[in-house]
Amino acid sequence: MKKSSFLALLLACGSLAPALAAERVTLKIAHFLPASSNAQQHVIQPWCDTLARESEQRIQCQIYPSMQLGGTPGQLPDQVRNGVVDIVWTAPGYSPGRFPRSEAVELPFMLPANGVQASKIIWQFYQQALQDDYKGYRVLALHSDGGMQLHTTGKAVRQLEDLKGLKLRASSRMSARLVTGLGAAPVSMPAAQLTESLSKGVIDGALASWELIPALKLDEVTQHHTDVPQGRPTFSITLLGMLMNPRSYERMPDDLKAILDRNSGEALVQRFGEAWDGELARAREMVARDSVASFEPAAYQRLREAGDKVTAEWVADAEGKGLAGRQLAEQLRELSRTAGVEL
Numbered sequence: 001m002k003k004s005s006f007l008a009l010l011l012a013c014g015s016l017a018p019a020l021a022a023e024r025v026t027l028k029i030a031h032f033l034p035a036s037s038n039a040q041q042h043v044i045q046p047w048c049d050t051l052a053r054e055s056e057q058r059i060q061c062q063i064y065p066s067m068q069l070g071g072t073p074g075q076l077p078d079q080v081r082n083g084v085v086d087i088v089w090t091a092p093g094y095s096p097g098r099f100p101r102s103e104a105v106e107l108p109f110m111l112p113a114n115g116v117q118a119s120k121i122i123w124q125f126y127q128q129a130l131q132d133d134y135k136g137y138r139v140l141a142l143h144s145d146g147g148m149q150l151h152t153t154g155k156a157v158r159q160l161e162d163l164k165g166l167k168l169r170a171s172s173r174m175s176a177r178l179v180t181g182l183g184a185a186p187v188s189m190p191a192a193q194l195t196e197s198l199s200k201g202v203i204d205g206a207l208a209s210w211e212l213i214p215a216l217k218l219d220e221v222t223q224h225h226t227d228v229p230q231g232r233p234t235f236s237i238t239l240l241g242m243l244m245n246p247r248s249y250e251r252m253p254d255d256l257k258a259i260l261d262r263n264s265g266e267a268l269v270q271r272f273g274e275a276w277d278g279e280l281a282r283a284r285e286m287v288a289r290d291s292v293a294s295f296e297p298a299a300y301q302r303l304r305e306a307g308d309k310v311t312a313e314w315v316a317d318a319e320g321k322g323l324a325g326r327q328l329a330e331q332l333r334e335l336s337r338t339a340g341v342e343l
Contacts, residue, residue, distance in 0.1 A: 022058065023253050027051075030064040030080075031089040032073035033191070037215055039089055039240075040065055042275035047263060054259045073190070077243065081136055086248035091240050092133075093172035099133040100321065104328040105142075105239045106174035107314060108181075108307030111332075112341050113147030113227070113234035115276030121335050122239065123269045129331055138249050140260075141268040142241040145209040146276040147234030148175065149227045152205030153198055156224040159299040160306065169194055169206040174314070175236045179207060181310040182303065195221055207235060211276055213283035225292045229300055231342050235307075242268065 029048070033039055040063060048061035064085065071079060076090040077098055092099040093106060105111070105125065111118040119142075126134075126142050150157050150168075157163055166184040170176035176186035187203050191212060197203045198221040205222065206212075213219050228234050242264075249257065284292065295303065311329060318325025337343055 024058045025252050025256055026060045027087055028062050028085040029087040030069055030085045032067055035065040038279045043271050050263055055256055059256055080243050080245050083245055087244045089242050091238050096173050101130050101133045103174050104332055106236050107311050108178045108236050109233040109304050111237050115146045116273030118144035119269045119273035121339050124335055125332055138244040138246045140242040140244050140264040143269050143272040145238040145240055146211050146280045148207045148209055148236050151222040152224045153222055157226045160302045166204040169203050171238050175207055177310050178236055181306045210283040211279040219286045227294050229294050
């Protein structure tokens, strides 16, 4: 090679080095709630802002709320696995049968009614017992919706008998099983339809998190709110999480992977938990104080007994499918006990 050609090659390589070092990444993120939701406003967008700031703007996000790319919430895991988007925030329970071990997280009366504590327990549980559910995904976070309460229209619920015959919206297969076990009739519908269905009397109430009150203006269509006793496990939770396409991750430069890594996992779980706790507190302030009640200890114990039957049925079903159902349930209980939850 002529000397002049060799020098030209060196110069060309040198000019490419800064461009390679400054490689940029745009992460496409999809979820099923509006852009105004707690998830986007208080977690997803601030998380993206952190990634952009720490990467000197080399990581950018394009967020697609409200299923803007088409499909249903239950199809979000397929969208990220197939590379339609890089990341989704979704509820694994909206995709029945896809994440069978993860249903244990939504078993009745297992987790506390708050965001941070329950989400930390869930993250530990994922690390110990749920990783087989998420082969083919990079799990950035799994967290709680803060726990469910009963929100009803014309009838206050104070004991088990009050639930008989009520039509209650249930957000997942597990919460539907619990509603049935409590003597009510579960109705499945997207969260976006909940307010109108309540106002028109299509349903009598919902087993739902306080967090939905501000987002859906449920305080305007429900008159009664019944919670579990302070410090006791909540009815159920909706498991939520951010899943990433592993190929999207591997395409990132190492220095950008490091930024994503340190802002994911426990750090992101903490973000979600704090955001949900903030919304839970705000929601309770929005409703009239005399419309909120807690179950008396004896009434709560009867609910727990009905929930235990639902858990036993799930364990039997899981064991029949070759899953360690009993072990999963006991492992989650032990993590809750260790965290100080009064089971």
